[in-house]
Amino acid sequence: xxxxxxxxxxxxxxxxxxxxxxxxxxxxxxxxxxxxxxxxxxxxxxxxxxxxxxxxxxxxxxxxxxxxxxxxxxxxxxxxxxxxxxxxxxxxxxxxxxxxxxxxxxxxxxxxxxxxxxxxxxxxxxxxxxxxxxxxxxxxxxxxxxxxxxxxxxxxxxxxxxxxxxxxxxxxxxxxxxxxxxxxxxxxxxxxxxxxxxxxxxxxxxxxxxxxxxxxxxxxxxxxxxxxxxxxxxxxxxxxxxxxxxxxxxxxxxxxxxxxxxxxxxxxxxxxxxxxxxxxxxxxxxxxxxxxxxxxxxxxxxxxxxxxxxxxxxxxxxxxxxxxx
Amino acid sequence: xxxxxxxxxxxxxxxxxxxxxxxxxxxxxxxxxxxxxxxxxxxxxxxxxxxxxxxxxxxxxxxxxxxxxxxxxxxxxxxxxxxxxxxxxxxxxxxxxxxxxxxxxxxxxxxxxxxxxxxxxxxxxxxxxxxxxxxxxxxxxxxxxxxxxxxxx
Numbered sequence: 001x002x003x004x005x006x007x008x009x010x011x012x013x014x015x016x017x018x019x020x021x022x023x024x025x026x027x028x029x030x031x032x033x034x035x036x037x038x039x040x041x042x043x044x045x046x047x048x049x050x051x052x053x054x055x056x057x058x059x060x061x062x063x064x065x066x067x068x069x070x071x072x073x074x075x076x077x078x079x080x081x082x083x084x085x086x087x088x089x090x091x092x093x094x095x096x097x098x099x100x101x102x103x104x105x106x107x108x109x110x111x112x113x114x115x116x117x118x119x120x121x122x123x124x125x126x127x128x129x130x131x132x133x134x135x136x137x138x139x140x141x142x143x144x145x146x147x148x149x150x151x152x153x154x155x156x157x158x159x160x161x162x163x164x165x166x167x168x169x170x171x172x173x174x175x176x177x178x179x180x181x182x183x184x185x186x187x188x189x190x191x192x193x194x195x196x197x198x199x200x201x202x203x204x205x206x207x208x209x210x211x212x213x214x215x216x217x218x219x220x221x222x223x224x225x226x227x228x229x230x231x232x233x234x235x236x237x238x239x240x241x242x243x244x245x246x247x248x249x250x251x252x253x254x255x256x257x258x259x260x261x262x263x264x265x266x267x268x269x270x271x272x273x274x275x276x277x278x279x280x281x282x283x284x285x286x287x288x289x290x291x292x293x294x295x296x297x298x299x300x301x302x303x304x305x306x307x308x309x310x311x312x313x314x315x316x317x318x319x320x321x322x323x324x325x
Numbered sequence: 326x327x328x329x330x331x332x333x334x335x336x337x338x339x340x341x342x343x344x345x346x347x348x349x350x351x352x353x354x355x356x357x358x359x360x361x362x363x364x365x366x367x368x369x370x371x372x373x374x375x376x377x378x379x380x381x382x383x384x385x386x387x388x389x390x391x392x393x394x395x396x397x398x399x400x401x402x403x404x405x406x407x408x409x410x411x412x413x414x415x416x417x418x419x420x421x422x423x424x425x426x427x428x429x430x431x432x433x434x435x436x437x438x439x440x441x442x443x444x445x446x447x448x449x450x451x452x453x454x455x456x457x458x459x460x461x462x463x464x465x466x467x468x469x470x471x472x473x474x475x476x477x478x
Contacts, residue, residue: 127450130404130449130450137475143475144475145475146473163409163410166413168425168431171407171431238409
């Protein structure tokens with residue numbers, strides 16, 4: 001066990017895990033975070049706190065994650081290389097662990113041009129892979145990148161992102177391998193709307209044995225309407241929505257919201273059947289209220305109780321798990 | 326630009342890389358990073374690699390690890406592979422009219438018998454102090470450490 005976080009314990013005990021993303025508020029009020037968390041919190045094992053997603057400014061990732069922890073939820077803090085250099089990020093990694101946030105998703109981040117401050121200076125001092133390796137150096141070598149020793153290492157469960165749905169397709173499984181070699185313990189993917197493409201990707205992943213070295217959670221989410229699906233495809237980098245999905249939403253007419261939910265449930269059920277996948281990551285912006293229904297209908301509720309589920313008692317962080325990479 | 330097309334001949338560039346390195350090693354003792362040679366090499370590198378690779382003079386050249394495609398021309402300066410925002414036509418998320426640097430790098434690396442597998446290596450973050458210095462000199466000079474001290478595992 002590397003961190004002892006609830007997410008890590010759920011995954012290592014063999015449960016199909018569920019994480020869900022929270023839209024960070026444009027507000028300095030804690031209830032702006034907690035009201036949303038309450039809607040999705042009991043339906044998932046950990047909540048992702050985004051880092052200015054889409055390069056648009058919101059409440060800080062670390063603050064959101066700390067608020068979530070304080071309220072008793074497990075949190076995955078997303079950390080992007082776009083806005084910070086290696087000095088700030090290593091400080092954040094220590095601070096995150098000090099605030100009892102134990103899961104970190106290491107990201108490169110979107111370009112600033114897509115956000116609300118396109119005139120800002122993009123940092124990109126590191127990339128997601130060097131950030132992963134850096135976090136592992138802090139945790140396992142108990143030192144900074146500079147070689148300076150730490151008095152206490154951050155016990156973190158390290159995550160990376162993957163997008164199997166965009167080119168260069170042959171390279172995607174190999175890039176996943178690179179992330180695992182850099183330090184990733186778990187992977188959360190971009191939205192999946194194309195199951196055949198995911199199957200092909202996972203065949204390579206399983207052939208290489210990567211699913212045994214990191215837990216792979218596949219991104220899913222309900223589409224509100226054909227128009228929203230089309231907008232996402234055109235405007236959110238890396239989101240691929242096949243025409244067949246858009247046609248299905250169009251065909252549903254006024255009932256497109258129900259159809260979007262139906263599609264999401266079907267996707268989860270198909271994803272669960274694919275060998276090598278350890279869970280799903282739900283992204284349901286402005287449709288958070290649908291998350292419990294979707295997961296319930298997909299048969300993923302109730303979530304395992306972290307204290308009593310198989311593998312209890314809650315292991316101390318010193319226990320070395322056989323799946324440790 | 327005609328010289329840019331050389332990038333589509335990664336095998337030739339691979340040979341040129343090995344030859345350049347071998348030639349430079351002959352003068353190893355005279356290539357002091359602080360010396361006058363640096364003043365000659367910097368413009369030399371800027372012009373030649375600029376014309377062929379659109380070189381950004383990071384001073385820590387890894388072209389042989391990245392399919393002879395300069396990773397610093399990626400708007401996110403990614404040195405370890407493509408981001409997740411690549412468009413379905415293989416173009417960049419930030420510059421829609423430009424082919425993703427890593428789509429090109431991956432294709433070209435497949436044509437490189439000697440260094441092609443270097444694309445799978447986890448590369449360290451760059452030493453920003455080396456910007457606008459000669460990577461040729463940095464490569465063979467024992468005085469230049471490019472990796473952060475804590476990086477080695």
